[in-house]
Amino acid sequence: MDARTKEAVRYLGYGNHAVDDSTLALVASSFEELERTTGRRIIYRIFDVSFKDSDHLEIGKLDIVSKNLGKNLKGCQSAVVLGATLGAGVDMLLRKYALTDMARVVALQACAAAFLEEYLDEYQEKIRKEMKEQGLYLRPRFSPGYGDFSIEHQEMILRMLDTAKTIGLTMTDSSMLTPTKSVTAIIGLSKNNVPCHTKGCESCNKTDCTYRRNP
Numbered sequence: 345m346d347a348r349t350k351e352a353v354r355y356l357g358y359g360n361h362a363v364d365d366s367t368l369a370l371v372a373s374s375f376e377e378l379e380r381t382t383g384r385r386i387i388y389r390i391f392d393v394s395f396k397d398s399d400h401l402e403i404g405k406l407d408i409v410s411k412n413l414g415k416n417l418k419g420c421q422s423a424v425v426l427g428a429t430l431g432a433g434v435d436m437l438l439r440k441y442a443l444t445d446m447a448r449v450v451a452l453q454a455c456a457a458a459f460l461e462e463y464l465d466e467y468q469e470k471i472r473k474e475m476k477e478q479g480l481y482l483r484p485r486f487s488p489g490y491g492d493f494s495i496e497h498q499e500m501i502l503r504m505l506d507t508a509k510t511i512g513l514t515m516t517d518s519s520m521l522t523p524t525k526s527v528t529a530i531i532g533l534s535k536n537n538v539p540c541h542t543k544g545c546e547s548c549n550k551t552d553c554t555y556r557r558n559p
């Protein structure tokens with residue numbers, strides 16, 4: 345099983361249980377369909393980070409009070425602010441199957457989530473290499489809505505990146521990203537070479553790390 349299939353199966357709630365062949369076939373064909381449908385787009389910009397307090401920081405014009413983010417970005421003078429989307433085609437695909445095939449909708453939801461993660465991980469690797477040449481190291485991706493980093497900051501992030509124009513990403517009145525298979529995130533940049541795990545602090549075994557965003 346490749347990494348993206350494993351991730352999709354995990355999102356489907358199988359955990360360590362065996363997956364039957366028909367589910368695996370559904371996952372495989374969902375990925376094929378997503379490959380044809382997604383219009384992956386991403387934008388990032390780098391902003392200065394300044395701390396007013398350990399849990400009160402500014403990233404460009406973004407004024408944030410968050411203990412978790414403050415801890416994670418400790419020692420960072422700048423941060424990558426990014427937005428990414430799989431595009432409106434995925435939402436159209438989900439709407440189409442919602443009328444006829446709910447099992448496929450569930451599989452597509454899981455596969456799209458895995459697809460987006462994979463896209464971000466790959467792109468983050470490119471950023472990592474570029475930043476390393478400048479003597480900067482990446483902290484893990486940190487999205488609004490995680491821990492005490494309020495989802496309300498999403499609106500400002502979209503404005504800072506001008507995502508409506510640059511990647512076609514906007515927000516509904518109820519703060520939902522549209523297209524739905526999209527994400528915004530902050531990645532701290534530090535001169536300290538901290539060996540961060542691509543999948544974030546939750547997957548990292550450095551339990552005594554000063555920058556760990558969760559206990």
Ligand code: SF4
Nearest residue numbers: 540541545548553555
């Ligand atoms: S716990 Fe691991 S992933 Fe999280 S900041 Fe520390 S080194 Fe990086």
